[in-house]
Ligand code: GCO
Ligand code: MN
């Protein structure tokens with residue numbers, strides 16, 4: 306079955322549609338003994354159909370045990386190799402980790418070596434790669450008042466030291482993207498820290514770490530992840546735009562970009578699509594964290610597309626139209642009520658929603674009526690565009706003399722209701 310899938314691309318296309326159903330009926334018929342192999346084979350086939358996209362998950366996402374600030378975990382902890390097995394089953398491309406997701410902060414050297422050996426085997430067995438690594442600079446009490454921006458020079462030095470070691474670890478697994486999420490870099494009261502110093506301290510740490518990466522030949526690209534609050538009352542670099550403004554002031558701006566997250570910008574009440582568009586336009590979209598979030602709520606980390614489908618559609622369309630080829634990282638977790646079978650559904654659902662929206666985006670682009678509307682609303686004027694393209698005294702003079710009647714211009718038709726309704730009908734699956 307799998308061989309046939311591999312050898313005929315037409316069959317592959319047809320089977321892609323039916324793989325989930327086929328998988329379930331095969332499993333039902335084959336019985337419990339054949340289950341692990343069958344599941345794995347179907348996952349490989351699913352992955353072959355997905356290879357256009359690099360779908361990744363963090364150890365901390367599907368491995369999330371369901372703890373929240375008010376309640377204990379609802380799921381037993383899973384070891385990293387078991388998480389890799391789960392990701393193999395759902396056909397993910399890769400797995401990312403914080404240093405301490407893989408190696409507990411107080412592990413001995415021997416324990417660390419054993420963990421690394423077992424995890425390397427698990428990712429190999431499951432055909433996974435590790436595209437991204439990051440540092441836990443928020444969990445331990447030492448970071449209670451920040452890491453790179455702490456008021457204590459020793460804590461700042463420890464945070465940089467911990468990151469260097471975590472970069473070594475990521476590089477050992479082949480990671481090429483290094484994410485910086487400053488979860489504790491902030492305040493509850495501005496009496497506590499000078500916010501200008503905080504920016505200077507953060508820049509200093511990043512400049513140092515860029516040079517470390519260069520000297521070690523890691524080839525890392527750094528991706529900064531903004532968040533406005535949680536766990537701090539106020540986090541510095543609250544939105545993606547804050548990092549886009551910081552990057553040109555760094556020692557190695559070419560190495561640095563952003564890792565925007567849907568939930569974080571929605572927590573700030575912003576249009577995520579526009580934040581990502583800014584990063585794309587500046588060639589700074591190095592990574593992306595996909596999840597979902599109701600506006601005005603606590604940090605929810607919902608399954609991608611599960612809360613704001615229309616935003617998710619325009620996001621996928623943006624990424625696809627601009628041929629974003631980096632990892633699509635689902636930084637979310639399953640509901641606290643789910644068991645691990647249901648966590649798999651969460652993971653499969655994340656992937657499937659992205660793929661379905663990507664098909665819908667292609668439909669939108671191919672829709673004749675939509676294309677006609679786009680032609681109707683966009684009015685090009687080559688002569689005027691030439692004038693405004695770049696400044697010269699002559700162009701300024703000609704522009705001042707141009708006949709631009711505001712009353713005529715105000716009358717151009719913009720049938721956006723029709724355009725939006727057609728978009729909604731594509732999303733709702735009736736077009
Ligand atoms: C959060 C963040 C984190 C980061 C992760 C990678 O809200 O907790 O999104 O999940 O993405 O620490 O740096
Ligand atoms: Mn988050």
Ligand code: MN
Nearest residue numbers: 530566594636
């Ligand atoms: Mn994130």
